[in-house]
Amino acid sequence: MLQKEFTPKRTVCKVTFAIPAEWAEKNVKLVGDFNDWDESADALKKKKDKWETTLRLKPESEYRFKYVLDGERWENDDAADSYIPNEFGTEDSLLVTGK
Numbered sequence: 001m002l003q004k005e006f007t008p009k010r011t012v013c014k015v016t017f018a019i020p021a022e023w024a025e026k027n028v029k030l031v032g033d034f035n036d037w038d039e040s041a042d043a044l045k046k047k048k049d050k051w052e053t054t055l056r057l058k059p060e061s062e063y064r065f066k067y068v069l070d071g072e073r074w075e076n077d078d079a080a081d082s083y084i085p086n087e088f089g090t091e092d093s094l095l096v097t098g099k
Helices: none
Strands: 002-007 013-020 028-032 042-047 050-057 062-069 073-077 083-084 093-097
Touching: 013 042, 013 062, 028 050, 028 093
Parallel strands: none
Antiparallel strands: 002 013, 013 050, 028 042, 028 062, 042 050, 062 073, 062 093, 083 093
16 A cells, blocks of 8 residues: 655655555565665564555655565565566566655
């Protein structure tokens, strides 16, 4: 699930990334263009029935991203705005922050 919220002057788009708790046992990392695909940069926290984190991103931008589940599996977001082929023969999730 992706939830987008703009600051009043629309200078920042706060994006909440969330996936079901059953997707991972130990940990979930969010990787993408916004953190140079760094697996140690953005961890999701487990909250009841989901893993979740919120990032502050630039409006009117597009970002490729994926989730790294338990340090092993790379998965897309079911609610991504779109999907784009990557150089590994799979697809990346696409987030569009809009205007």
